[in-house]
Amino acid sequence: MFEDDQKKPDEPVERPWIVLKTTYDVEAWIDQQNRAIQQLINSNKASGWGICFGLSEGGELYLHTTSEGDVLLDVTSDAEWVSPLIAAATQVDMPAGQIWALPGDRLTQLVFGLSSLIATTRLVAEHNFNMKKRY
Structure with a gap:
């Protein structure tokens, strides 16, 4: 039996990252992840769904897109070192807290700008992205 055979079918798996070299690659990856998240939402009735980048x-x-198409990005304390790079890639000022609110049109730039720094990804079904007091 394989290790993956013992996991629940709906349980997100951590996957190694492959560096995306063009904006076309990034947009194709975003489309694929969007479909995977839709399946996760439909199967789990999850709230707080998104993607975790290791x-x-x-x-x-932790990345989440809102129903309006904007992006919420939760930068853990261990990842604060990447904040200046996020600001440079997205042309958005750093927030006072760890939650970034980005316009939806910055998602491609965000993923493209961070691509060489990402080691793994996994879908998440439960993460509290909506802590507005932390913006």
């Missing part, structure tokens, strides 16, 4: 130099980023 960074190669430590820490995690």
Whole structure:
């Protein structure tokens, strides 16, 4: 029996990251992840769904898109080192807290800008992205 055979079919699996080299690659990856998240939502009736990026130099980023198409990004304390890079890639000022609110049109730039720093990804079904007091 394989290790994956013992996991629940709906349980998200951590996957190694493949560096995306063009914006076309990023947009194709976003489309694929969007479909996977839709399946996760339909099967789990989850709230707080999104993607967790494990960074190669430590820490995690949790990404969620709102129903309006905007992006919420939760940067864990171990990943604070990447904040200046997020600001540069998205042309958005760093927030006072760890939750970033980004316009939806910055998602491609975000993923493209961080691509070489990402080690793993996994879908998440439950993460509290909506802690507005932390913006």
